[in-house]
Amino acid sequence: MANNQNTDDKSRKPWWLFGILIIAISMASSAAVYYLLAPNTSAHADESQQEAPEPEPIVAPTPIFVSITPFTVNVQSDYYEQRLLYIGLSLKVGDEETAALIEENMPQVRSRLLMLLSAQYAEELTRPEGKEALANKILALFDEPFGDPQPPLAIDDVLYTDFIVQ
Structure with missing residues (x-):
């Protein structure tokens, strides 16, 4: 009976590694999506400053x-x-x-x-x-x-x- 326990332990190890690998990949993809879509990152802040400069205030002419x-x-x-x-x-x-x-x-x-x-x-x-x-x-x-x-x-x-x- 001792042999049955060793074979069961060996067959379970690859599944745990597969689960850890799936969790790591999902965390990495979540971080990548957050970085690309977050409006406050420095890359996005530089782009928004270049695209839309601050508008000058409109001054009505003196009648x-x-x-x-x-x-x-x-x-x-x-x-x-x-x-x-x-x-x-x-x-x-x-x-x-x-x-x-x-x-x-x-x-x-x-x-x-x-x-x-x-x-x-x-x-x-x-x-x-x-x-x-x-x-x-x-x-x-x-x-x-x-x-x-x-x-x-x-x-x-x-x-x-x-x-x-x-």
């Missing part, structure tokens, strides 16, 4: 405004004899050249505005739609040049700073 001093204008009315409009404006312009040109021609700008505003009806100006339509008409005033050789004006918006209909 340029041209203020038109407030003035009072008689406006039309269907129901009353006399109605007044007190209005102050600022123009948002796209460049310094446009701002300088408007400032140089301010008397002509104010004259055009007075003519446009005096033709408006008070009842229309009290509604938001009337104010929007007036802003569009004011923008259209600047389509006509102030002088003969004039560069195109870059006027982006008309802003009301004062607006009273009485």
Whole structure:
């Protein structure tokens, strides 16, 4: 009976070696996968720095405004004899050249505005739609040049700073 135990021990040894070999291979493959897929390894950190540099912060340009001093204008009315409009404006312009040109021609700008505003009806100006339509008409005033050789004006918006209909 002693011979049977020796043969059983010899036949079991290769299976243990095979099991240890499988465990070692699975540990090595797990380590390789972790190294290749881990985002914090030095190789991956160098690649990510080369691929995506830090974006520069976006800086919005400083808006340029041209203020038109407030003035009072008689406006039309269907129901009353006399109605007044007190209005102050600022123009948002796209460049310094446009701002300088408007400032140089301010008397002509104010004259055009007075003519446009005096033709408006008070009842229309009290509604938001009337104010929007007036802003569009004011923008259209600047389509006509102030002088003969004039560069195109870059006027982006008309802003009301004062607006009273009485």
